[in-house]
Amino acid sequence: MDMKNKWMVGVFLLLACPTWMNGKDVLEFGNKNSERKHVLADSLTEAYVGGLKQPARRILPREETDWRGGWLRFNMNVDSERQNYFTVRCWGGEADRCMVLLFIEGKQVGYRHLGDYDLLHFGNGEAPCPGRFYYITLPLPMQYTKGKKSVELEIRAYGSTWGYGETFERYQKNMEESTVGFYKAYVDTTSCIMPDKKEVQGYYEVSKAPVRPSPGPEVLDRLKEVLSARINRILEKKQPLGQQEVWMLADASCVKWTPAYRHPEVLEKVRQSIDSHSLRCMENPELIYKDGSVYNGEWMTTCLLARSIRTLWADLKDSLETDIVDGVSRREAWSRMMKASLEFGITHRRHYTNQSMIIDMAIYECNRAMMLMNPREALPEYQTLRYLYESLALAPWWGKETPNGPEKPLGENYWQLTEKGLTKELGYVGYYGEVVDWVIQIYEATSVPGVPFSGDAKIKDQLLRIAGARYNFRYPAVDDEGYRCFRAETEVGWRDGGHYPGNVLYGDRGAAWDATPLMTAAATLDPLAVGIARQMMDDNQLFAMVEQKLKDGNNIRSLQSCLHIPEQYELLASQPASGLRLPMSADMPDYVFADEEDGVVAIKNGDEILYVSLYWRARNAVNNLAKVHYITSVMERLANVYIETKFEDSGMRYTRPDWVNLGFAGWREWYTGVHSAHAGEVLPIAKIPEGISFKPGEENAYAGRADYYLLKFGSYVVAMNSSTNKSFELEIPQAKHRVLDLTKGKYEVKEKKMVINPRTTRVFFCE
DSSP, rough: HHHHHHHHHHHHHTTTTTTTOOEEEEEEEOOOOHHHTTEEEEEEEEEOOOGOOOEEEEEEEEOOOEEEEEEEEEEEEEEEEOOOOEEEEEEOOOOOOOEEEEEETTTEESBBBBOSSSSSSOOOOOOSSSTEEEEEEEEEEEGGTOSEEEEEEEEEEEEOOOOOOOOOOBBBOOOOOOOBBBEHHHHHHHHOOOTTSSSSOOOOOOOSSSOOOOOTTHHHHHHHHHHHHHHHHHHOOOOOOOHHHHHHHHHHHOOOTTTHHHHHHHHHHHHHHHHHHHHHHHHHHHGTTTTTTSSSSSTTTTTTHHHHHTHHHHHGGGGGGSSEEETTEEEHHHHHHHHHHHHHHTTTOOOOOOHHHHHHHHHHHHHHHHHHHHHGGGGOOOHHHHHHHTTSSSOOOOOOTTHHHHHHOSSSSOOOOOOOOOSSSSSOGGEEEOOOOHHHHHHHHTTEEEEEOSSSSHHHHHHHHHHHHHHGEEEEOTTTOOOOOEEEEEEOTTTTTSSSOOOOOOOOTTTSSSSOOHHHHHHEEEEOHHHHHHHHHHTHHHHHHHHHHHHTTTHHHHHHHTTTTHHHHHHHHSOOOOOOOOTTTOOOSOOOEETTTTTTEEEETEEEEEESSSSSSSSSSOOOOEEEEESSSEEEEEEEOOOEEEEEEEEEEEOOSSSSSSSOOOOOOTTTOBBTTTTEEEEEOOOOOOOOOOOOSSSOTTTOOOOOEEEEEEEEEEEOOOSSOOOOOEOOOOSOEEEEEGGSSSHHHOOSEEETTTTTEEEEEEE
């Protein structure tokens, strides 16, 4: 397509959205007349000519090292009676690692970390959508606009943050670079503001981006070199090994190309290291859950030692009667350690899905090792298998064990996954909801060591259901070098801050520490999983992911996961091509995926993709907020918008505190002198089921969940009934030409009203 035709397509897409309007007020950054009109004042900024030769202004860091940068302050007109939205325009080819916050009349709009009211910008060092502009929209609190013709707005820049930092110094990073450019700012009463048709737009069909030329299969040779070197260093160690090192040797001893394969030192090193750990646990029982050699000791306890025992059991079992300390045999010492791990694990189960899976996997692994060593002291197999089933939503989740039985903090009928296979933490989770790698480890834990495809059949089926649900949340994009790829949808995820664009991801989150890009396909040979793995190979993104993992060569968890990539690649490269592909692929049919339990929708409509989280970070009460990520070849939009809801009111209320940092807690309020524009907002709490302990202010899976959601965004109307026993009537929206029901294959709607039945979602497109 030539540039003239591309431009015409862009104009058509802009004009095809009848409910968009020109901005009520528009500020063009870098344009002196526009800046003067809006009384712009600034500190540490610079004007420049950016994408498509358009004027822009970016904010600079301070000369001296500091976490704060410059700022932009300006006045903009508002509607005195209606809800106003503020939007900024940025160029998708620019990147930074900065945080930018909006202020209104000196008060902070949104929260710095995972708030329901979003922050303005949080760069992760990658250009989100090359060749196009993207627009970020936030609602302005009405108490600051009501009765006014204009308000003072300010954009302040800061360094990035690390969400897990427990001190200000670890949490807040210095600002060391300029922000991305801000090209325009708009204020209007529509959440999906339409730029003027004269405004220059880009155009880029990412599905036609070039295929990555390198690296190639030679990366697998490099993988073997790096892993072999690490294994040799472990073999040369004189002191006892940590848990991850023990598991590395035990696992590698079954892989033919590694130096650990049938190495005579492996068994002795594993045995001595488990001896050492068990004796130290006798001296210090807290080591069971405070071992720094394993990922999160409170969750994993001695899981990796248990795996190693199971893997090498045939060679270890004859040495169990040997005393390792006066009067204490190896069997007794190891059994005490595993029993302590079990007792801690079952009394410290957690309800966030990924945490629940990891903890219950560790319980199961430790118990299986215990069944080999000391079956009389082991828990019944059905009990630990039930824990796995609870974590995987094959049974209701009942929580930790207490002297009076399971705690059941969320009642008797809380399920860890939605019926369609998404995690619930509390709603849709993007990258952090990618739990398939943990589910595969659970599936393998139920397998006979060394026997492929021998795991629990129900868990395998659930694994494929979970993977299938996640496939809806990969969208066509380009990687950081401009090559064709797919990325994970994270913008509408509850726990995903600073993840725009999402990670390059096809089937599995292959670059994660405990994952490989081929796990699901290799573990199941499911035709869809195999087809998606082959799609990744066709885009030549597999070896780039492996190369990325090898860059983290000091991380033993990441290297550990690489051990089986060569054999997985060999297996899948030999499979016949299925022709199956990710559903958002350009050549796949239009469709709508909706999960009413998580309140999330994924829509493919021609070359447009729309992701919506309707149940959006409503931890404490119903907030009437949604998050939208709208993708076209012309532009992308990230919008935090108000919606309509219906729910059964509990009569309780939640008043927003004056927090500005974490959107869900007040225990890291380090930013003294900064106040929230949302402080004092009173929100209704939905009815809490009987038998569940709750008081206003607590996070709860039910407090912010509505029965019915209605979003109107541009040409799209989304009506979701998330209840199980209620129906709601929807008035069909008006359109210039016609209304299409996208959930019915673009069926033209003639009715004026429609009933939305329980657990049903309807998506309409107005032409």
